[in-house]
Amino acid sequence: MPTKDFPKWDGQPYYPISRFYKNRFGEKVYKITVSAAQTCPNREKNKGVGCIFCDELGSAGSHLIKHHPLDEQILINREKLRKRFRVNKFLVYFQPFTNTYRRLEQFKADVGLALSNDGVVGVAFGTRPDCLPDEIFPYLKHINNTHYISVELGVQSFANEDLKFLNRGHSSEESIDAILKLHHEAGVNIGLHLIFGLPNEQDRDIIKTAKIVNDLPVDNVKLHNLHVLANTPLHDLYKANKFSPLELDEYARRVVLFLTHLSPGIAVQRLAAVAPRWDELVAPEWTKHRLKPTQFIIKHLKERELFQGISVAENSRVSS
Numbered sequence: 001m002p003t004k005d006f007p008k009w010d011g012q013p014y015y016p017i018s019r020f021y022k023n024r025f026g027e028k029v030y031k032i033t034v035s036a037a038q039t040c041p042n043r044e045k046n047k048g049v050g051c052i053f054c055d056e057l058g059s060a061g062s063h064l065i066k067h068h069p070l071d072e073q074i075l076i077n078r079e080k081l082r083k084r085f086r087v088n089k090f091l092v093y094f095q096p097f098t099n100t101y102r103r104l105e106q107f108k109a110d111v112g113l114a115l116s117n118d119g120v121v122g123v124a125f126g127t128r129p130d131c132l133p134d135e136i137f138p139y140l141k142h143i144n145n146t147h148y149i150s151v152e153l154g155v156q157s158f159a160n161e162d163l164k165f166l167n168r169g170h171s172s173e174e175s176i177d178a179i180l181k182l183h184h185e186a187g188v189n190i191g192l193h194l195i196f197g198l199p200n201e202q203d204r205d206i207i208k209t210a211k212i213v214n215d216l217p218v219d220n221v222k223l224h225n226l227h228v229l230a231n232t233p234l235h236d237l238y239k240a241n242k243f244s245p246l247e248l249d250e251y252a253r254r255v256v257l258f259l260t261h262l263s264p265g266i267a268v269q270r271l272a273a274v275a276p277r278w279d280e281l282v283a284p285e286w287t288k289h290r291l292k293p294t295q296f297i298i299k300h301l302k303e304r305e306l307f308q309g310i311s312v313a314e315n316s317r318v319s320s
């Protein structure tokens, strides 16, 4: 397909979530990250040891404010974003741990509080595919009638052997069931967190992941490179030379492969992980940087005149 015919997203070769927010809300929207949940089932079942990559903060960057009450966290972060980016609309993002694990009533209260704040147009929250109790679906559907609500599912991989390596404690089948149920029973926006750079990962696995995502009712994806944080089980594997994280150029190559096979209608929240605490990042060093990996991947796409979904379009043209 000639590149001039391909969808353009503010000049970017992929569909960034910022473009999705602008379409949906008519202006820029930023996420206010907050910390409310304190644990997850994986840690509880395994005596404190959860997924092999996860640090003590539950894969979160909001450690500086987690001891503040929720309303203060919202206020502090909202005002920072207002000053820095001159934005007026926000989503409150409940990031760390498993927000729907054994705290449904508290979760509902937290969502209600978040939505009552000035400028807040919706919420997003992180959870696991195996932590969506039946009673949550009517509640999410109810909220979704009046507000934007996005569920960010920690899927990480659709290959059960990868999930086992990561010690996720759930299966690919459970992820697919959760996505379908969220779509059919609640109608909410669905985002998936995915990890690349797993041992033995082949190009065909990456293409397969894109195809699975394309076939599911998924609205956005957040991509992470598997990186090593101090005092995690992955750190032990790294020290024993049993795991090496990808260098940026190889990670970029895999992300480009994924994006070219990803449907152009699925927004992308993030192209690579960013380590919020440099003191606990062991490797790779490039994960420190917020912008450099994203810019590198975009350059890689542009230099090759590639776009998100270009292979999907080519394949469908061949088969039509």
Ligand code: SF4
Binding pocket: 039, 040, 041, 042, 043, 049, 050, 051, 054, 055, 058, 059, 096, 097, 098, 128, 154
């Ligand atoms: S990534 Fe999520 S599920 Fe895994 S140990 Fe961390 S908080 Fe628990």
